[in-house]
Amino acid sequence: MDKQFNTRSMIFTLYGDYIRHYGNAIWIGSLIRLLEEFGHNEQSVRAAISRMNKQGWVQSEKVGNKSYYSLTEDGKARMEEASKRIYKSKSPSWDGKWRMLVYTIPEEKRHLRDELRKELVWSGFGLLSNSCWITPNPLEEQINRLVTKYEIGEYVSFFRSTYEGMSSNEDLVTKCWDIDDVNERYSQFIQEYSQKYVIDKNKIEKGEMSEGSCFVECALLVHQFRKFLFIDPNLPEELLPAKWLGDSASSLFADYYQLLQKPATRFFESVFEMGKIKSENK
Known part of the structure; x- marks a missing residue:
């Protein structure tokens, strides 16, 4: 198994795509069994879920x-925020406003500052200048949640404003995000997964692909596409370059996902239900 598909990250993928739709809870034995399909052993699964527990995710x-x-x-x-971004059909529209977050977190709370930076990058904020982050998207709810989570209300100021210069909105985007690099990565995704889509479609039509294999390919597809959440700020179409490939990549992802979803879900349910039945019999 490729090291890029680390255990903790795969568990997040399974929660986002399956477990949260099935009562939100899973027996550790079922989770271990599912992750065996990707080459992860029991020890790595237990270590990863323990870490997620300590971090407050589970x-x-x-x-x-x-x-x-x-x-x-x-x-x-x-998971809800990630799902909205992964399964969006096209780039959002823009209300013309910029959201600006400025913080002055003291040095003795530096760990909070580091955590906040990671969260802001994941949500799509760009760094305009030292401790000043911006986004064109209406992320007020996410910001309020972060401020509450890290208890940093006294150190944070949040604004909704218009950009009056001295450059253009497009120049502001270029300053805060490397959109050309994101576009290139979408190009690579399209190139690789358009070929895989054709191959797997042919296998499924011929009955040459098991439900377990569909489950693995579907989860790895979501896992791979989920990586764009960490680099694509999900900008409105008004601020994107003319030859933007993000929407094409999203369409390819949606088609491929639909191809694999039903057999993949049947496999997941067979393992998930086995854990429920064992629990009910004890």
Whole structure:
């Protein structure tokens, strides 16, 4: 298994695409079984889910002698936000306003500053200048959640404003994000996955692809596309370059996902239900 598909990241993918739609909780045995399909062993799964528990993304519950893990409220909110961006059909429209976040977090709370930076990048904010982040998207809800989560209200100022110069909105985008690099990565995704899509479509039509294989390919597809959440700020179409490939990549992803989804879901359900049945019998 390619090292890029690390255990913790794959668990996030499974929660986002499957587990949260099935009552939000999964027996650790079922999770281990599912991740075996990707080459992850029991030890790495237990270590990864324990780390996610400590980070506040999941919570554990004992039922008899079995451990179940479910998303916390923070975990649910993150999955919901990620899902909206992954499965969007096209770039959002713009209200012409810029959202600006400025913080003055003291040095002794530096760890909070580092965590906040990671969260802002993930949500699509760009760094305009030291401790000043901007986005054209209406992310007020996300900001309020972050301020509450890290208890940093006294250090943060948040504005909604218009850009009056001295350059253009397009120049502002170029300053804050490397959109050309993101576009190039979308080009690479299209090149690689358009070929894989044709090959797998042919296999499925001939009955040469098992449900387990569809599950693996579907999860890896989502996992790979999810990486764009960390580099694509999800800019409105008014601020994107003329030859933007993000929407084409999203269409390819949606078609490929639809091809694999039904057999993949049947495989997931077979493993997930096995954990439920064992639990109910004990």
